[in-house]
Amino acid sequence: MKSYLTRDIRNVGIVGHGGTGKTQLVSSLLFTAGMTTRWGKVAEGSTSTDWDEEEIARKISIQTGLAHAEWPATPASPSGSSDKVKINFIDLPGYSTFITEAKASLIAADAALITVDAHVGSQVTTEKVWDYCTEYDIPRAFVLTWMDRELSSFERSMESLQEVFGRNVVSLQMPIGSEKGFRGVIDLVAMKAHIYKPDGDGKPSIEEIPAALADEAKEAHEKLVEMIAEGDDEMMEEFFREGTIPIHDLIPAVRKAIVAEKIFPVLMTSALHNIGTASLLTFLADAFPHPDEHAQVGFKEPGGKGDRVERKYDDSQPLSLFVFKTLSDPFTGRINYFKVKSGVLKNDATLTNYNRNLPERFQHIQAVQGKQFTEVGELHAGDIGAIAKLKETTTGETVGDKASPIYYSPAQLPEPSITFAIEPKTRADEDKIGVSIHKILEEDPALRFSRDPQTKEFLLAGSGQQHIEVVVAKLHKRYHVDLTLKPPKVAYRETIRGKADPSSAARASSSSTMSLAAPSPRTGFLPSKKEFVMRPRAASSLGFPWWTSAPSSTTASITMSIPRTWLSKSPARWPSRKP
Ligand SMILES: Nc1nc2c(ncn2[C@@H]2O[C@H](COP(=O)(O)OP(=O)(O)OP(=O)(O)O)[C@@H](O)[C@H]2O)c(=O)[nH]1
């Protein structure tokens, strides 16, 4: 496969609220660009980026999906490319349970496309992913999805976005038709109409703006020009003198404003009917930054410590690459997705993993199209690729030329919010559990596995019940390991404060130290959530509901007086084994 120069690469993170159509959009963009012969649909489980069997079964994204499209930049476009550019799509989950994965992989993007349901406007996760983009300091654009949907509204969506993100949210397009009659977009920069055939090949016919929309389009164009010219004295002067900015000056100015995060443009599509996709691809090729427009910094020591080391996405610099995602395939083994941060990676290179001080051989480097991998001879600075069978390297590690060590900081991820105790169902499961959980841990940055030293239980912590259920389903399907999930036991301690007085037992039972429910004498486990009674004072002193994870020190410090017979006995076998 062809390799692409840094200036011809766009790394685009696709983020947004759950179910707003990210995966369908990527699938339609790939089809429009001719990268797939079959137009993948989420409903049919045939998209390129939701290929994991859990994703297909649940019809939601769970992990990072990678794909790429080749698309011509507009001739003599301001991006500096005259050739086809390679747009790497990083399709990320949107449901809050899987949002940690999105944050972890967005680190590889140089710009983000935020999907917004045109029926709803901005939602909770829209704001969350906006914050991630701010943290990574990347330019971003919004794409209104579901424009074909009943009650979808361009005007209301714009109001919602401007209310939440400010007046720098500015539309580069206007819809032609609405709801079921949505047929295309008016390009407010070039002032042309792009008319699409619903369910067609995604390529529009470029026409003059329909007379009925001409005045509205002119007004929107002028507002856009005014906004772009703002802060640019020379352009402002030209704007007042001529009343507009000529198109050959406007296009580079729009790009400059996007890259500088001065404006946050809005575009629109109906991904399910393939309307607006070619216009969006042209926008990404022309107006989104190439990697070298995104400043990066490395450090002399791991974990963001030590002096800063400046590196550029430049082929002439020493080779370094950062692993942003590890997959654990039951057949192929470990697959790492990485971004070349500097230099050129050539097939068969032997590099050093700086974090582990180990050599790693990059044999058969791959370009990724969903679950299809194609071997490439080399990858230039800024490109994204995959490699199978590295010995030790996993997510968050830096690899490169032995002589020029550098460490890139991994994403800062939130701590898990829910914990379950796990028990294998059979003896065979017990034997396989340690190895298989270790493999899932490698690919899931939101998962934690530990053993409570007091209750001796093995604990799986994640970002929601659905997250842990997906882990259990993966263990079953990939490694044939079956687990039972249980609420974790609370670690009780008895405090002996003096001599016992049997006659005071009844009074003691109503004292404030008895404010937590005790485990069932039969099972040794806490009652179900429904039966659980916690007095308000006790609940607020704990500061978290019992079924969420708490720091073990907090758990251990709960002191209670409860009858000795109520104390649970540890299950005899499994917890005594090492994980
Ligand atoms: N009518 C219509 N349906 C759409 C459109 N885009 C996506 N859908 C549907 O919306 C549903 C969710 O689409 P996805 O692409 O999986 O959404 P997502 O944002 O990737 O979801 P997560 O990754 O799980 O957050 C699917 O049933 C799609 O067919 C659209 O433009 N119009």
Ligand SMILES: [Mg+2]
């Ligand atoms: Mg998705």
